[in-house]
Amino acid sequence: MIPDGSIDGRLRREYFELLPEMGRAKHHVEARVLNLLLPIRDTLQPYERIVIKHRLKECESAIDSLRRREEGGTFNRKQPQRYSLRDLPDLVGIRIMLFPPNLIERVNASVRAHFEDWRTDPIYESDGTILFAYKYDGYCQQGHRIRTEVQVMSLLTGLFSEVEHDALYKPDPRYKGVAKSLKMQASSWFVLNALRQFENTFENLITSGGTIKNAIEEMADEIVEKLE
Amino acid sequence: MTRADSAEKDRILESAGFFYDFNKDIYLNRESKKVFSVEAITDNPVEWLRTRIMERNDTEDWIFYFNQPPDPDVRQEIIEGIR
Numbered sequence: 001m002i003p004d005g006s007i008d009g010r011l012r013r014e015y016f017e018l019l020p021e022m023g024r025a026k027h028h029v030e031a032r033v034l035n036l037l038l039p040i041r042d043t044l045q046p047y048e049r050i051v052i053k054h055r056l057k058e059c060e061s062a063i064d065s066l067r068r069r070e071e072g073g074t075f076n077r078k079q080p081q082r083y084s085l086r087d088l089p090d091l092v093g094i095r096i097m098l099f100p101p102n103l104i105e106r107v108n109a110s111v112r113a114h115f116e117d118w119r120t121d122p123i124y125e126s127d128g129t130i131l132f133a134y135k136y137d138g139y140c141q142q143g144h145r146i147r148t149e150v151q152v153m154s155l156l157t158g159l160f161s162e163v164e165h166d167a168l169y170k171p172d173p174r175y176k177g178v179a180k181s182l183k184m185q186a187s188s189w190f191v192l193n194a195l196r197q198f199e200n201t202f203e204n205l206i207t208s209g210g211t212i213k214n215a216i217e218e219m220a221d222e223i224v225e226k227l228e
Numbered sequence: 229m230t231r232a233d234s235a236e237k238d239r240i241l242e243s244a245g246f247f248y249d250f251n252k253d254i255y256l257n258r259e260s261k262k263v264f265s266v267e268a269i270t271d272n273p274v275e276w277l278r279t280r281i282m283e284r285n286d287t288e289d290w291i292f293y294f295n296q297p298p299d300p301d302v303r304q305e306i307i308e309g310i311r
Contacts, residue, residue: 068253070302071265071294071295072253072292072294073252073253073254074302074305075302076301078299177249177253180266181250181266182234182248186231
């Protein structure tokens with residue numbers, strides 16, 4: 001049992017105090033993003049997709065994220081005033097997932113222009129050459145106390161993140177640390193690169209004049225070849 | 229950190245008997261009494277890691293290889309968690 005005076009207890013109280021504002025921030029950003037993407041949605045090809053997901057970070061997950069920002073994953077119990085959930089960039093998150101990946105630049109340019117003063121923190125492949133996701137965070141409105149994060153990424157990258165999160169880390173926030181191990185990072189990059197290659201193959205075939213059926217057949221051949 | 233560096237660091241840590249504590253995001257070895265943070269491993273070159281692992285620990289204390297030396301209370305809490 002964690003006493004109420006502990007850092008965790010204080011952060012839990014802060015979380016529920018911030019919760020109504022988190023809900024408002026979510027509606028605010030979601031509405032803005034939907035509005036910004038309307039003109040792009042109107043021009044989509046049948047195979048092109050824009051999927052928007054939003055989430056409010058859960059209480060224990062938020063506290064765990066804050067703790068993991070400390071090197072060694074440990075709060076300094078003597079300095080409880082140092083910690084606030086308001087320091088997290090992603091208490092509220094909006095994820096825009098796109099297929100095929102050539103939509104990413106177009107959509108990001110449109111959304112980013114609207115949030116141009118937000119802090120940017122893109123996710124790159126380990127050696128910094130391949131971009132997996134655009135990511136930026138900031139305050140929805142003047143006077144807001146919490147930051148909202150917008151992510152723009154390919155559909156398969158986003159779906160993989162969801163599967164990874166739901167299957168491995170959601171049961172207990174502590175498992176999030178597994179993802180930071182060198183072994184899991186290597187495995188994640190491997191999967192993300194495979195998905196990227198899969199999407200790029202589809203995209204190349206579509207844009208070079210092939211049909212969707214041909215594209216799918218060629219991707220299937222590619223996968224079978226790799227498995228052999 | 230390149231993927232090759234990451235794989236090499238993982239191999240070095242594993243062969244030196246370090247294991248990963250996923251609650252604290254640290255690599256530790258109870259025999260040599262050394263703790264590396266993921267941040268320090270990520271931010272420093274492979275050679276740095278190799279040298280730090282080779283260093284002798286003639287003390288009875290744990291040695292922390294962090295980017296920022298941990299506060300004594302934090303250090304103590306991590307050590308208690310290891311035990």
